[in-house]
Amino acid sequence: MAAPQRRTDIGPPHYKDFLPPVIQKNYGNWKYHEILEPGVMVHVANSGDKIWSVRVASPRLLSTDTLRDIADIAAKYCGGYLRFTTRNNIEFLVSDEKNLNPLKEELKKKGYMMGGIGPRVSNIVHTQGWIHCHSAASDASGLVKVLMDEFAEYFTKKELPNRVRLAVACCTNMCGAVHCSDIAIVAVHRKIPQIDHEKVPNMCEIPSTIAACPTGAISPDPAKKSVKIKEDKCMYCGNCFTVCPPMEIHDPEYDGVAIVAGGKVGNLRTPPKFSKLVVPFIKNNPPRWPEVVDAVKKILNAYEKGAMKHERVGEWIERIGWEKFFKVTGLPFTHQHIDDFLIARETFRTSAAFKW
Amino acid sequence: MAAPQRRTDIGPPHYKDFLPPVIQKNYGNWKYHEILEPGVMVHVANSGDKIWSVRVASPRLLSTDTLRDIADIAAKYCGGYLRFTTRNNIEFLVSDEKNLNPLKEELKKKGYMMGGIGPRVSNIVHTQGWIHCHSAASDASGLVKVLMDEFAEYFTKKELPNRVRLAVACCTNMCGAVHCSDIAIVAVHRKIPQIDHEKVPNMCEIPSTIAACPTGAISPDPAKKSVKIKEDKCMYCGNCFTVCPPMEIHDPEYDGVAIVAGGKVGNLRTPPKFSKLVVPFIKNNPPRWPEVVDAVKKILNAYEKGAMKHERVGEWIERIGWEKFFKVTGLPFTHQHIDDFLIARETFRTSAAFKW
């Protein structure tokens, strides 16, 4: 069978062809929205037209079976229109109110989980992990699964002071952009790369390997036509491995995850914030990483208990102070928490005011 | 005449020998104070005892004539007790209330200026300048004089939203610690040092000269046994001149002052803050630097008008935002205001929220 005629540089199809008619009509003319249920909201246009969005949890990793199933559901109740959210949830776009309840019924029956709208825990932004990436120090999908199992009620029902955005990245490349999340997991190594001096000369470009090291720990090893690492400068980031695979950094005995917290991206109230390190290391304990779930739970519970309405995790922490954060969560504060990288001094407490 | 017997390592006299009896008695047992006038306050002890402090402006640079005069006044009204403040004002310490008014009378008669207590402009912390320092890019005492002439009423009478701490440093060594003042002047150069290659080999240690350069602009010039400067990296800080005098940096045509603002050291309400650059350069225009006075006045007036009670200059600016600060003061914003040194990126506006 001859392949069809390939075309290049055509770009994606035009978005207009995928918008439900009610959206095409009221494009840019919405008036307000209301959250009807944790998984259902309605947007009302200036014209009075309405569109209902029914949000459903997705593991992001979808088989074609499941994709076909949701396509069928959308065909049945949504005129064939659906979308995915920026956090990988599925949204069924209902133009006709009478389809709303039947849709919900069918979703319930089929075991789809509705929720995630409003001040709740939504889906976890995450990455490839052991499923596909060479660089992973932990698995992403597994961590997402066990965390969302634990926090499912915060997706389907319970409200929190504000949205809590979770993220998981399976290495410090941080494809999951965990650096600005309310609570996030980033997988880390803790051992110096093992250099395969046989392979380095063929597989690696020495100057970019040296340039890849954030701490300048790598220098040429001219004799071996390879590189060497100054041990006490290496903090196991693995960036050398990214550009030079024979610098093997994985070590199952030492790999695991760190937890960061307090980041956000929106500009509401306070400017976007970086996440900060709260737990420097927890060993990989698959399949269900109970220690990780436990630590995240501690943070989420303390936030739920202590935050004022509309306060994001980072805003809450800034109000109570980091000393109080470590106190109320019971997480230990260690040397690893104190910055020693490029902007370290900006993080030092240059003030004599603090809490006990 | 033989010199008296010298002694070494005896340290300063014991402070107890200089404390008025009422202080000795109530040491560490003060209850409260009240500001009676801009230049007079009373401290009340738990015992009920009182001490009145009468504060008088000082140019800091004092002749022995003047010192003798204030010593005489203190002897007359204060049992011989007086002190200097950490901002170089003179404080007459009155233990007996009946001496208070006579002291004030005499001070007035002799032309001493009382004031500086409470939410006002106090004396300007400053440095040696052309009077004694080899490094000065401007004069300090002169700048202090013209500024305090302008703001005298804020010392003797008028209140402001809070204290306004002014400082002057005559070079970027910043002996005046202008880096944490409400408004401060720092003298700067704007020309690359002229190297006297004859003298460098004898007078300078090459490695420390190279290490002195914050931007790494200096490298050895082995041929001349001297150093050379990479022109486009030099930002005229003069630190090389400090360690190596034959790297002459003074240039009367190009030297002048910068103005910084928004710093503070106390922990009240908000943590201590660095001052930030508000005017990158004003030429030296002695004897009265009218452009400098004018710029400082703009800032002080805008603060007086815009700040809430108890707000320091930096707190006011942080509340209204820097874009508004430049708007209300009318000061121009230039390339020099944007950091490009070590922590530059921490100063970039990583947020989409700002004012017009």
Add this chain to the structure above:
Amino acid sequence: MSELPKTPLLDELEKGPWPSFVTEIKKAAKKNLMAKDELAQLEKSYTDKRGYWKHGGIVGVRGYGAGVIGRYSSLPDQFPNVANFHTVRINSIAGFFYTSDAIKMMCDIWDKYGSGLTNFHGSTGDIILLGTNTENLEPLFAEFSSRGWDLGGSGSAMRTPSCCVGPARCEWSNIDTLDITYSITQEFQDELHRPAFPYKFKFKTAGCAVDCIASIARADCSIIGTWKGNIAIDQDAVKWYEKNGMNIQEEIVNRCPTKCMSYDGKTLKINDEDCSRCMHCIAKMTKALKPTGERGATILIGSKAPFVIGATLSWVIIPFMKMEPPYTELKEFTRKVWEYWDEYGKNRERIGELIIRRGMRDFLEYVGIQPDPRMVKEPRRDPFYFWKEEELVPNSKL
């Protein structure tokens, strides 16, 4: 098709309420050998606590340098069907809107040429077709492209731009996020498909400062909608929120970062001159408050993951840019930025890192933008700065 491998560890991840990725892999594995080996290798990873993938060499489709991530199992003997197992990035639809037909069409092709596994979507916003063999790449691409779909970005190229739902279904969008995304994607097809930059370059567009696409955290160029006028207040709607349990003073007025709001129990007031357009009050009282006046976008540059100098957030370069098709100003600005990067960027140096290295002045002058206090949180502290010859007119004030 043969039976599924034993996966006792992964089976644990089919328990619990959240939809299970393991179940998804198993569904595919039932009819697809690649998916089956993926499942088996993953179980081994769970057992050994480590990944078994190797870095790809360059694989791709003819004429393109981007869009495929090469990947090889490091245990090809045990898992021969994933010995090579590349992901294909399909450029998604702006706003992530789809139709049932389009989804099914993709499934049909993917079942034929790949593992049957996907990600909707990858973090950048591509449709990720999760794993296929080298020989399937060309036919797969032919199938997609003949139906009007193209590959997304990878490598040192422009990456697939993405955006929030914006005007399609949000009352706050100040700009047409979908149209901007579509327009730049089409404009820069060459830059997307043929890596020629020092490193990757990402665009993300949000309709307002709520930033539902996290553009400020993970886009070399973040385009965030904003407005220049006042906030219109519907006092009756304010009352409605109060009646429905909102504490206006506490939840709205006290949380306003610029303290420019007041409420006396009757009338909500905003001192618009002091509003920084943070979106808090509007987001929490959508029926009562509406931005008015001129619309446009703030252009920010530079966010990225932590390598090499630590993570960065994008920062303001152009406080306000009008955003009307064909977005000529944005496109010209983009080309100028790339030109600068091309001129000075080192290999694997993102645009933000470059600007930090060379300084804002250098960059601003190159792209022809005046300094503005909105570019900084605060001016510099130290008095260490440069002057240009022309600024050094002797004896002149500045």
Add this chain to the structure above:
Amino acid sequence: MSELPKTPLLDELEKGPWPSFVTEIKKAAKKNLMAKDELAQLEKSYTDKRGYWKHGGIVGVRGYGAGVIGRYSSLPDQFPNVANFHTVRINSIAGFFYTSDAIKMMCDIWDKYGSGLTNFHGSTGDIILLGTNTENLEPLFAEFSSRGWDLGGSGSAMRTPSCCVGPARCEWSNIDTLDITYSITQEFQDELHRPAFPYKFKFKTAGCAVDCIASIARADCSIIGTWKGNIAIDQDAVKWYEKNGMNIQEEIVNRCPTKCMSYDGKTLKINDEDCSRCMHCIAKMTKALKPTGERGATILIGSKAPFVIGATLSWVIIPFMKMEPPYTELKEFTRKVWEYWDEYGKNRERIGELIIRRGMRDFLEYVGIQPDPRMVKEPRRDPFYFWKEEELVPNSKL
């Protein structure tokens, strides 16, 4: 004595209300040739817009390496009396208290051996005797030391410690600032007089977080008094402030940084657990509020002027240290810090710069202090940190 030189420019600085330094110089110049040449050279500086001083070689008194700043006129032919014109730093009294007799005694000596010009005080806190010739240094020192006064610091030495007025005349002092200052000055006489450090080292002590000595901005070691208990409230006094025009809610409660205060028009309440001891409320309502409980100091390290890495503020190293004579803990800590600096510090590297260069962990472990969240504004952002062998017990949680 001859007539004063013509100083038309400086004369402009005798106008205006603020006391004039020019008048002071003229007073001295009337009877002192050094002061006269100082005046004349200064007029030339005002005319030419530049200084005319040269860096000193090492000058000093026998057995000391510190206390004198060598200075030479670069126009010795024009101004022979200031051809060499060194300042002498006399160690001031803790708290800057003096008696009329002491002042007069100093004036008598200084008129005899110097210019008759002084600074009360220099920025570090020394009494500055502003200019004398090399040959006068020894007799001058003999006069002072025989009367119980000693030199202050200069060069790469400990510098004259200074402090706020503290318990001598302030109701808020949590520590005996004067006694601490006196005690460390005496303890470290050798370090003060004989430069043996990599660079200068300054101590400043403030009785509370108001920091009236600006210790946090300009001391390598800042000692700031604090307390651990609650704030006692005198509700009648609160009323008194209200009656006298204070808006308690606006001026006190709303400005509390931790939002731990409340006022219902009758009773002021503080949730002490959340108070950060910023001192605002106490300072503004001194009659009503008083710290109670344990007293001590926070020890901060590292502030300095901008060279080489930009200005720094001191940061918390020991959140709380008891402060009782003879201040053994403080002195032992200080020696340990110096030992570390001696071991690792480069020439002209301040202690703060050293700690920034080598990292807090290295320093804390050396001086034997546990990490504490009060040392940081916030924990690090990036996941780039080191582990020690002993922390890497495989398969253990942390």
